[in-house]
Amino acid sequence: MNYKKLLTRILAFTSLAFIFAFLAPSVSYAQDTNFHIYLCLGQSNMEGNARFEPQDTVQVNPRFQVMQAVNCPDLKREMNQWYTAVPPLTRCNTGLTPVDYFGRTMVAELPKKVRVGVIIVAVGGCKIELFDKENYPSYTAKAPEWMKGMLKQYDGNPYGRLLSLAKEAQKKGVIKGILLHQGESNTGDSLWVNKVKGVYDNLLKDLSLKANNVPLLAGEVVNADQGGVCASMNNIIAKLPQTIPSAHVISSKGCTVAADKLHFNAAGYRELGKRYAVEMLSILNGSKKTR
Structure with a gap:
């Protein structure tokens, strides 16, 4: 041999x-670099509290897509699959969300070769602690009965669901930003900014992302000019960029609201969603820098 x-x-x-x-x-x-993906999280105003109207369900550009976060047999949608972003976008029976008009505005303004995909994991009434990947069990253990059904749809771990969906989405496209609307349940919490930073930092680390490529866009809660019952929280939200340089705060001033002064109405969601998009488009075209 x-x-x-x-x-x-x-x-x-x-x-x-x-x-x-x-x-x-x-x-x-x-990865398709022309498939821009946005992760969206928060509580009821991100989830979508207002009923969507006929104008919200027609003429949705197929370039705007949603990755289904839960199984919805009645809608003929399966978790982990992409669909044209016709509401409801969050769960099977949720309403209009700012993300509806964020995505519509984005595809209207971006080149036609670009698609926009969104993933929404949101739970009405939750504190930001629900998205703490280390300590969420202690929060969910004390969750009220009315919240447990929502949590169950995410297998009790909304952060884990968002992460798994995001990893699946990264096989197809590129994560361009993170949208947050949360704070009502943390009103007056001086540690909220640091808690948000923890969630944001974990998402960046777990998805191998860099802050200067993936800004955080955080919307204000219902504004004082609309009689917002949690409007004082906007003073805390305003401090996000001081701790997270890549954070951008989206004003809710003038966005119309529901009778409870806690949630936006459909028109308010449309306007707020457009404002998220205008901010993101400014970042993408370089007129606003993400540091």
């Missing part, structure tokens, strides 16, 4: 195996 030839073959095979193993992660899927 020619041991020299045998050794040469073994070395060649080993080298090829090493090369394929090295390349495998980069060729296992092809």
Whole structure:
């Protein structure tokens, strides 16, 4: 037996195996850089509290898509699958959300080759602590009965669901930003900004993202000019950019509201969603910098 030839073959095979193993992660899927994905989280105003109207369900551009976050048999939608973003976007029976008109405005203004995909995980009435990936069990253990049904749809772990969906989405496109609307249940909480930073930092780390490429857009709660019952929280929300340089605050001034002064009405959601989009478009075209 020619041991020299045998050794040469073994070395060649080993080298090829090493090369394929090295390349495998980069060729296992092809990301479309023109598929822009946005992760959206929060409580009821992100979830969508107002009933959507006929104008909200027609003429939705198929370039605007939603990844289903829960199974909705009645809507013929399955979790982890992409669909044209016709409301409801959050769960099977939720209403209009700012994300509806965020996405519509984005695709209207971006080049036609660009698609926009959104993933929404939101739970009405929740504190930001629900999205703390380390400590959420202590929060969910004390959750009120009316919240437990919503939590169950996310297998009791909304952060985990958002993360798993985001990883699946990264196989198809590129995460461009994170949209937050939360704060009503943390009104007056001086530690809220740091808690949000913890959630944001975890998402960046767990998804291998960089803050200067993935800004955080946080909407104000119902404004004082609308008699907002939690309007004082906007003073805390305004401090986000001081702790998170890549954060941008979206004004809710003038966005019309429901009778409870806690939620926006349909018109208010449309306007707020457009404002999220205008801010994101400014970031994308470089007129506003994400540091």
